[in-house]
Amino acid sequence: MLDSSTESGRKAEQRLREEEIIWLTTVRGDGQPQPVPVWFLWDGESFLIYSQPATHKLRNIRANRKVSLHLNSDDEGEGVIRIDGTAEIDRSAPPATQVAGMIEKYRDAIARLGTTPEEFARSYSVAVRVRPRVYHVW
Numbered sequence: 066m067l068d069s070s071t072e073s074g075r076k077a078e079q080r081l082r083e084e085e086i087i088w089l090t091t092v093r094g095d096g097q098p099q100p101v102p103v104w105f106l107w108d109g110e111s112f113l114i115y116s117q118p119a120t121h122k123l124r125n126i127r128a129n130r131k132v133s134l135h136l137n138s139d140d141e142g143e144g145v146i147r148i149d150g151t152a153e154i155d156r157s158a159p160p161a162t163q164v165a166g167m168i169e170k171y172r173d174a175i176a177r178l179g180t181t182p183e184e185f186a187r188s189y190s191v192a193v194r195v196r197p198r199v200y201h202v203w
Contacts, residue, residue: 067200072094077146077202080136081107085174087197089114090133091152099125104174106167111196112150115161115189123191126152132195147201158192161185172174 067081068074075197081087092105100104106113116123126132135147161167161182168175168182175185 067197067202068193073202076144077200078109080146083134085171086136086137087112089122089137089152090135091120091122092129092131093125094128104167104171106164106170108166111194112148112190113155113158113164113167114193114195115167115186116191116193117189118191123154123193126154126193134195134197145201145203148195148197149199149201150195150197152193152195155194158194161189181192 067078069078075174085104086102087105089098089103089105090098092098099121099202103114103116103122130151130153132152133147133149138145162185171185172182175182175197178185180188
């Protein structure tokens with residue numbers, strides 16, 4: 066787990082709650098990593114990500130559940146956070162509109178896209194749950 070008793074752990078925890086974009090890296094069948102920026106909600110134990118149904122990342126996850134997540138560094142190249150974990154299609158997750166934290170976090174971004182939370186939830190209808198195994202913070 067993330068050690069929030071350290072300064073770097075506390076900063077990492079805060080960033081995981083506040084950052085808008087995290088990079089999700091899945092692996093294609095030929096072994097090529099595929100990083101993509103995604104919106105996410107961190108609940109302290111797992112990451113919830115919503116995806117459009119016909120994406121490469123979902124196909125990759127179905128074939129290989131091992132993934133990595135990372136945040137961009139700060140302006141000085143510090144604050145690096147990388148998480149190795151396992152992903153699964155979470156059929157029990159509610160639609161994004163029923164996840165208050167997700168809509169609250171991305172309400173302005175959804176509006177900037179010229180859409181509504183309901184349209185977003187219809188388009189990004191597949192929930193992905195990533196459970197961390199290892200954190201790398203520096």
